[in-house]
Amino acid sequence: MSLAIETEKLVKIYGNGKSMVKALNSIDMKVPKASVFGLFGPNGSGKTTLISILVGLLLPTSGSARVLGFDAAKHSVEIRRRVGLLPEGFGFYDHMTALENLTFLATLDGIPSDQRRKRALEALETVGLKDRADAKVSTFSRGMRQRLGVAQALLKDPELLIFDEPTVGIDPEGAAEFRNLVRRMNREGKTILLSTHLLYEVGMICTHAAIIREGRLLVQGSVDELCHSVRKEKGFRYEIRVKPGSEIPLQEIRSMPSVVEITQSDNRVTILSKNDIGSSLFSLITKSPYKDLVESLTPVEPSWEEIYRFYQEGG
Amino acid sequence: MMKNAFSIARKEFTDTITSKRLWLIAGIFLLFSIASTYSTSFGFMIGGQQAVRPMVQIASTIASTMAYMAPLLGIALAFDAISGERERGTLRILLSRPIYREDVINGKIISALAVIGLTIAVSSLASVSVSILLHKVAVTLDDVARICIFIVFSIVLSFAYYAFSLFISTFSNKSSHSLIISMGVWIFFAFILSIISSFVTIAVLGSPPTRAIAVFNRTRRGFGNFTSPGVPASELEEYLSYMRKAAEISSIIQAFSINYHYTQITDSLFGFATGPLGFGQRERTIASIPTVLSTRLIDIIVLIVFPIVFLVASYMVFTKRQEK
């Protein structure tokens, strides 16, 4: 597994003396290439600080970060040449049009002059703003500005995209479009790091995640790994759907040693177990006389809220 | 490397040249400077003042308006140069490009130099030309040379205020703060310091002797002629020595003011005596340009060093600063 981002014992301290804030406390983060990596944490947990160090806007107090093979403290220009960033709290030149803003930024991205306009229009098209290309940014809504923010990150066609709080201020439709965009970029092989405190909006598109609190990474890994740990602690959940109007006997399941709780509603039976009993449940049901009454047996994934709460409460 | 700075400068230049702020300042300058030449030309007409060199006197009038407008232009271009981008979040967008922080500040400075140079040169020439046409005065080659030198030092003065205001802007998070500080410093240099200087003079020397003032008033009538009949030489000497000391105190205090050094240069250039006599009496003969430049060398050096110091300071503060 090759890494797009790797940090080692990253520490960032703001201020000194009494006003000292330890914003990052020994962060070791590994973002695999071609992943959609969610950095989840409440406000003030250090997400923006971490991202700013990755692109060289801030220098770490100690520790190091490598992004696409470059040291963030020493070769940040090389990193920014290859990384598209949507910073937190960004703004555009209101008196200029969307297209003028993007062509100006494309100049600074080092895009040759004969391609700037084309690239800018492509980026606007990608975010669905092409028909507003010649409108002044001062006429844009919050959501349109956010989309323009995404467009400017795409200008250089970067291999790594970093979005800081991308869904802040946009409506649910906009958030859905953003998720589609991220999926599309990811299919093209791009790595995407996104930070948010609103994990229900983007959690579902992540392949990997890290949870940060008070400058510490509480956990990181693939979504499967994270789910598995939660299940191991909080129990495994399964759902059996039965044909409408029918019931199945539950004594056998209840007598399985690790089953903790069984709840029933309408044609749904939910089983909570201490261990992974997926395969034994499956064989039990397929061998049982009532197997024809069962429509499906599925493991229930923990929701992002559950995973998040689990780790925030100390794992 | 400089390519990015020039890209930023080009955008900045277009923005500024088309801004209301710039046209307002240039417009006010033109209006006031041309209007003020009427009182000078009225002076020629009633013959109360000897029009030694009409063009020089008109230029001197324009210079006194410039002394106010050049600093305001510099402040107007700089106070939000960095803090404005910070407030609007455009600085974040700029700094996420593959450029250096140096490029951003270099771009701003290059553009400001061009805008200040252009605005001051064009508006001074416009004001001078209109005045020449209005008052029908003759212009010599020496006049033109003096006006060119005046334009150069006006650009330097404006740039001095630009550099100072830029410095404030680099560490300010709010443009309104940066504007207030810059304007405060301008008001201090342009108005407060001369008031302080008068207070200090009176505190140190005491009030001027009443008799001496009466003498002064009598001598004034015979302009430039301090041996007016009926005035005892001793009283004249008492008055002159008081004035000489007062001017000395004033020049020490005002040495802190960049405006003062600018005014010293333009006054010499356009023939004001500001030496021991004080009170801005017009000299009968105007010093040659090389004499003006050599006697005002200290003022020239201060005027040039001031912006350099603040540019370097802005540069250091801005490039060393980290911001997310």
Ligand SMILES: Nc1ncnc2c1ncn2[C@@H]1O[C@H](COP(=O)(O)OP(=O)(O)O)[C@@H](O)[C@H]1O
């Ligand atoms: N410039 C700064 N000076 C001092 N403290 C700061 C500064 N920026 C952020 N902090 C502090 O660092 C911590 C992390 O902030 P930040 O990285 O913005 O968090 P997040 O992006 O997760 O909301 C917070 O406690 C915040 O108050």
Ligand SMILES: [Mg+2]
């Ligand atoms: Mg943040």
